Amino acid sequence: MVNIFAVYKPLLRALMxxxxxxxxxxxxxxxxxxxxxxxxxxxxxPENSKHTRKQNRTKPVVVFLHGFAADGIxxxxxxxxxxxxxxxxxxxxxxxxxxxxTDRSERSPEFQADCVAKGLGKLGVERCTLVGLSYGxxxxxxMAEMYPNLVQSMVVTCSVMALTKSISGAGLERxxxxxxxxxxxxxxxxGVELLFELATFKL
Numbered sequence: 001m002v003n004i005f006a007v008y009k010p011l012l013r014a015l016m017x018x019x020x021x022x023x024x025x026x027x028x029x030x031x032x033x034x035x036x037x038x039x040x041x042x043x044x045x046p047e048n049s050k051h052t053r054k055q056n057r058t059k060p061v062v063v064f065l066h067g068f069a070a071d072g073i074x075x076x077x078x079x080x081x082x083x084x085x086x087x088x089x090x091x092x093x094x095x096x097x098x099x100x101x102t103d104r105s106e107r108s109p110e111f112q113a114d115c116v117a118k119g120l121g122k123l124g125v126e127r128c129t130l131v132g133l134s135y136g137x138x139x140x141x142x143m144a145e146m147y148p149n150l151v152q153s154m155v156v157t158c159s160v161m162a163l164t165k166s167i168s169g170a171g172l173e174r175x176x177x178x179x180x181x182x183x184x185x186x187x188x189x190x191g192v193e194l195l196f197e198l199a200t201f202k203l
Contacts, residue, residue, distance in 0.1 A: 005074070012077060019084040021091075023073075025099060026119040034119045035099030037073050037080070037091040042123055061128040062087045063120065065136030067158070068184060069199030071098035075133060090125065092116050094139065109135070109162075113142035117150055131155045138163060 016022065020040045027033050062083060066075035072091040073080070080089050093100040094112050104111075116139065120128065130151055132140035137159025144151040160167055168180070175198055177183040186192045 012073060015077070016073065016080065019081050021080055021084050021089060023099070024123075026122050028102075028115045028118050028122075031103035032095070032115060033099070033101060034095070034115055035072075035093040036119060036123065037089070038123060039084070039088050039090075041088075059086065059088045061090065061125050063090045063092070063116075063125070063128045063130050065092070065116070065130060065132040065140050066094065066097070067134030067136055067199070069134075069196065073098070075136075076131075079131070088125075090120065090123065090128070092119060094135075109138045109142045110146070112139045113146055117143050117147045120150065126150070127152045129153045129155065132157075132159060134158045 013023075016037060017040075021037050022040055024036050024038045024042065024044065025033050026036055064072060064076040064079060066072045069075075071093045073093075076091050080091060083089055095102050095115060102115075128150060130140040130143060130153075132138070132154065134157075137156035138161070140151075140154055140156060141159075141161050144154060172178065172180065172183070175183060183191075183195065183198075186195055
């Protein structure tokens with residue numbers, strides 16, 4: 001069986017390059033790195049390069065925050081292709097998605113929000129509009145709360161402000177699972193199929 005993502009990822013990377021967006025690793029702190037898709041005009045090492053390529057500050061910044069079913073660029077590829085010419089588009093992979101990792105034990109939306117905000121700061125982003133889907137919406141709300149000077153506005157869909165116990169229990173009951181780990185970390189092919197069936201929508 002062919003892994004469709006393994007075949008599609010190089011094609012997607014080429015498409016993003018044509019749109020003027022490329023991946024870049026940003027070290028948040030020792031042991032924690034985030035993969036961002038950034039505009040081509042961003043220097044490869046923005047912290048050590050003052051004048052490599054001048055950023056177009058007239059373009060508004062849009063940051064796309066993905067959900068729990070895929071990484072950033074798989075989730076937002078069509079929006080990036082549509083908007084990259086008129087906006088400075090940034091698409092982070094949350095920790096444990098795409099190329100983002102940490103050796104720290106934190107797993108909360110607050111930690112994700114803090115890392116994304118710090119990464120954007122290292123990339124020279126001062127103000128932005130956040131677009132969040134599902135889990136990305138929860139991280140976005142935390143970013144707006146923790147970094148009000150960074151977040152100018154938000155667009156959020158399929159999300160709640162915070163995943164309370166009652167919301168969590170109702171969601172699990174609706175999809176027929178006893179715990180989120182049982183749903184999000186399937187141990188069978190059927191479980192993977194169900195994960196994608198519930199987390200995606202037909203084109």
